[in-house]
Amino acid sequence: MVHPTSWIQAFEHGRAALQARLTLRGPRAYGDTHDIALALLGAGATECGSGKALDLGAGRGELSARLAAVGYDVTAVERYRPQFRAAVPLVDADLNQVFPFDDATFDIAMAVEILEHLENPRFFLRELWRVLRPGGTAIVSTPNLTSLLSRVLFAFVGQWDLFFNHPWRLRDPYSSLVHGHITPMPRWLVEHHARDAGFRVESHRYSSSYLPGVPWRINPLPSGGTFGRILITRLHKPGN
Numbered sequence: 001m002v003h004p005t006s007w008i009q010a011f012e013h014g015r016a017a018l019q020a021r022l023t024l025r026g027p028r029a030y031g032d033t034h035d036i037a038l039a040l041l042g043a044g045a046t047e048c049g050s051g052k053a054l055d056l057g058a059g060r061g062e063l064s065a066r067l068a069a070v071g072y073d074v075t076a077v078e079r080y081r082p083q084f085r086a087a088v089p090l091v092d093a094d095l096n097q098v099f100p101f102d103d104a105t106f107d108i109a110m111a112v113e114i115l116e117h118l119e120n121p122r123f124f125l126r127e128l129w130r131v132l133r134p135g136g137t138a139i140v141s142t143p144n145l146t147s148l149l150s151r152v153l154f155a156f157v158g159q160w161d162l163f164f165n166h167p168w169r170l171r172d173p174y175s176s177l178v179h180g181h182i183t184p185m186p187r188w189l190v191e192h193h194a195r196d197a198g199f200r201v202e203s204h205r206y207s208s209s210y211l212p213g214v215p216w217r218i219n220p221l222p223s224g225g226t227f228g229r230i231l232i233t234r235l236h237k238p239g240n
Contacts, residue, residue, distance in 0.1 A: 028059040029113050029141075031208040031216035033230045037112050037139045038066060040205050040234045051107030054131065056095060057114040061086025072108070075101075080175035094177075095124060104133045113230065115142040115190070116162070116181045117172070125197035128235075135239040138199065141232040144206060145186045148226050160184055161210065161229065187231055199235040206231060 050071055055064040058076035064086040068074045074088040077095065084090050093100050096119045109128055115121045128138050143162040144150065150161040159165060163184050170180045185193070191201045206228025209221035221227045 029063070030210075030230050033112060033141060033207045033232065034063050034066065036205050036207055036230075036232050037063070037110060037141060040203065040232055041108060041110070041137060041139050052105065054101070054106040054109040055088075056109060056111045056128075057117065058084060058086070058090070060084060061088070061090075063110055063112060064088045067110070075106075079177040080172075083174065096120060099127045099131050101131045103130055105131050107133055107136050109136070109138045111138065111140045112232075113141055113143075115140055115185060116183050117179050118183055119179070121183055121185065122193050122196065125193050125199070129198045129237055132237045134237060136237045138235040138237070139232065140190070140194075140235060141207075141230050142185055142190060143181070144225070144228050144231040145184055146225065147209075147228060149210060149229075187225075187233075190231065190233055194233070194235050198237065200238060202234040202236050204231060204233050 051073065053067045053072035053074045055067060055074060055076045058064050058078040061076060061078075061084045064074050064076040065088070068086070068088050074086075075091060076084065076086060076088050077091045077093050077099075078084050079092055079094065081090065081092060091100060095114065109132055111124075111128065115124070118124050125140075128140075132138060143160070145160050145163075147161060154160055163169065163181050168180070170182060172178045172180050187204065194201055206223050206225060207230035208216045208223055209219050209227035210216065210229040211219045211221055214220075
């Protein structure tokens with residue numbers, strides 16, 4: 001007879017193995033968000049970048065690796081270090097606090113799917129402005145609260161797409177060092193916070209759309225503000 005403790009131990013072992021497998025597989029960003037972010041930056045698959053790049057909340061390091069591959073000198077910041085796989089310098093830092101970098105250090109900064117995890121995105125944007133050199137560019141993203149899906153969800157259940165009153169969404173499923181999705185911001189509020197931090201808002205794009213049960217690559221819905229799941233914004237720090 002198998003002792004119940006053995007079943008519990010087997011379950012916990014399987015759960016830990018599954019979590020590790022999910023954590024180390026594929027980008028944690030939604031769909032084509034990294035592709036859109038790089039296109040908005042102007043650092044696609046064939047373009048050559050130059051200068052120092054900062055990848056904030058780098059996750060497994062896919063975006064860091066892609067930036068390095070086109071010529072950037074990349075520094076990544078990630079709290080949950082075991083998942084990181086890119087061959088670039090990695091810094092463990094709390095993005096709710098002062099960044100551990102000098103003023104005007106980086107030419108570009110990427111903060112893809114980060115704003116929604118922060119306690120104070122206004123402070124974060126001010127820090128982002130501080131560590132960028134004059135003339136520098138930042139790409140930030142956050143869930144698109146005004147998509148049709150989000151509007152329908154809010155109308156019926158009082159919650160947005162990617163913002164649910166559930167521990168799996170409010171807490172990061174992989175690490176207690178960071179928050180889950182705790183700070184919803186529509187596009188107009190992202191723009192307001194960015195301008196108050198000193199940025200010029202240059203342009204917006206959206207990731208592919210989301211249709212429950214349908215892989216994003218074959219989703220028939222268009223992108224854009226009505227259906228795109230992730231809002232991606234290009235910010236510019238004016239020169240001296």
